[in-house]
Amino acid sequence: MEALAWPRADATAVRMLGLPAEIAFLADHGVPPAELREAARLAERISVSPSRQVIASGLVTEEQFYRALAAELDLRFQPRAPSLQPGGDIAAILREGVAATHMRPGNPLRFAVAPPPGSALRRFLAAKPFGRSDIVMLTPSALATELRRSNAAVLAHRAAWTDEAGLRRFSARTGSNWLQKCLAGLLVGVLSWFGTLSPLATLTALGLALGPLFFGVVILRFAALAEKPVADLWQDHRWQIDDSRLPVYTVAVPIFGEEAVLDQLIKALAALDYPAAKLDIRILVEEIDWNLRRTLAARTLPPFMNVVIVPRGAPQTKPRALNVALAEARGELFTIFDAEDVPDPRQLRLAAARFLRSDAELVCLQAHLVIDNPGDSWISGCFALEYAGLFDVLNPGLLACGLPIMLGGTSNHFRGIR
Structure with a gap:
């Protein structure tokens, strides 16, 4: 009490x-x-x-x-x-x-x-x-x-089947249609037949057919490398938006079995430079994740953070948890963070400023992602190198060329959800 x-x-x-x-x-x-x-x-x-x-x-x-x-x-x-x-x-x-x-x-x-x-x-x-x-x-x-x-x-069903209401044709849930299956079967059959009769000629033909595709990917990466670096919008354009113009921002954080980084996560979310009264942070926890629920219950969270228990259901995935958050979101803007993320405190302000300065055609932003432990192991070093190539070189180059960019699984910002 x-x-x-x-x-x-x-x-x-x-x-x-x-x-x-x-x-x-x-x-x-x-x-x-x-x-x-x-x-x-x-x-x-x-x-x-x-x-x-x-x-x-x-x-x-x-x-x-x-x-x-x-x-x-x-x-x-x-x-x-x-x-x-x-x-x-x-x-x-x-x-x-x-x-x-x-x-x-x-x-x-x-x-x-x-x-x-x-x-x-x-x-x-x-x-x-x-x-x-x-x-x-x-x-x-x-x-x-x-x-x-x-x-x-009901909530578990809706979260897992949001593609039912006239959206099934856009969903992978339906699988391939009969024409796609027939074409795939025909292609496998033809390749198997020619591969049996003349394996060397078949491999040569495949190489010649796929070579231009791989060569095009290489050229695209070199073109991205040649593009100028993206401007620092904070320093070059002074994109400072007054607090009165900032919209309510919903931050969805789906976590599962992440007790080890929970304190780091809460600290990072609390450090976001955004008016507390306009923050709607939802930490999404699966109903069956009892250890994490107990750990969270022992923490005192800021008033703008809420723990949302995702009802038990299948598939037990990140998208299903996000659908639960999306159904209750208060914000005009919506973003996703993972448990291990330490977002730049200014990230929400910059995203809100970018949306406010853009027309309605812009509905999604991707934040720049950096791996912060490249020296821990050979695998983490490769992971950091891959992310550096994607977010420092390829995505900025694609953007400069007016081409679609590749989204990461976190720090995606959306508008138009309300």
């Missing part, structure tokens, strides 16, 4: 503060009015809701905020959610923060509420649900956790 440690302010003084309604009640529950005024001022400057700012800044914890809100409205508060009715539009429920509970004889409880900071909270306050016995107040984190639990089977 978390309670506010400050002494309560005088009720008359609270009414005269002129604070936004969504945080004014905190002054009557012990938060210093001067701190609330500063939070409201900063929220206005960076264009976020005051309620989100007071939580993201750590002025109060999420539980303290909603416990005080429940006390202000004379509602019951629970740190853990009651059993919820499954079904419904989960994303919409999370946006409004109202879910139906299981009805029980003799129990008047009908709704669990956890209006997220911002417009949903303001609408909830405007409804004036004072003293209602059929409502229990939760934190948004507790509501989201119980929604995932009560809808686990």
Whole structure:
């Protein structure tokens, strides 16, 4: 249980503060009015809701905020959610923060509420649900956790089968069609036949056929090497975007069995140079990864980081976990980090600036990746060399030539997801 440690302010003084309604009640529950005024001022400057700012800044914890809100409205508060009715539009429920509970004889409880900071909270306050016995107040984190639990089977299926709704023709799930299978079989048959009759001539013909392809790849790499280095956008163009223009950024971090680098990961994410109130960091953990779940439970995370338990299902893959995060993402921009990543603290700012300065045709960015342990072993040295060739030479050259670039599996930035 978390309670506010400050002494309560005088009720008359609270009414005269002129604070936004969504945080004014905190002054009557012990938060210093001067701190609330500063939070409201900063929220206005960076264009976020005051309620989100007071939580993201750590002025109060999420539980303290909603416990005080429940006390202000004379509602019951629970740190853990009651059993919820499954079904419904989960994303919409999370946006409004109202879910139906299981009805029980003799129990008047009908709704669990956890209006997220911002417009949903303001609408909830405007409804004036004072003293209602059929409502229990939760934190948004507790509501989201119980929604995932009560809808686990549906969420697991949707995350693994997002290509069902008219997208199957773009998916590899369907496999090859009959024409592709026939052509592949015919090619194998012809090569086998000629390889048996005249192996030397067949190998020579294959070499002549494939030679131009490999030669073209070599020429492409030499052309990329000849291109000028990509400009440092921070130093050459001063791409500094004011905090008020920065959009909300969702950062998805799928991890599995990564206890060894967990502290490094949390430190790297906490060091991101981005307004905390505009960060939506989701650490995605598989339901069956009990060791990692216990390790995370023992850590105190910043208020802008949330642990999302991915419902048990198959295939147990990174893309499936990312689909779970994508369904709940708050951000206008979305990026992916791996557990071992240590992103440049400015990476989100630079990506946001690039998107803001580009037209709608730009939907994806790839950050420059560097391997930081080339001296550990021969394999790690080869790995570092491969990444240096790709991200220092080939990708910049392809970009300069107006050709598609190759994406890595991490530090991809997307927009247009909302």
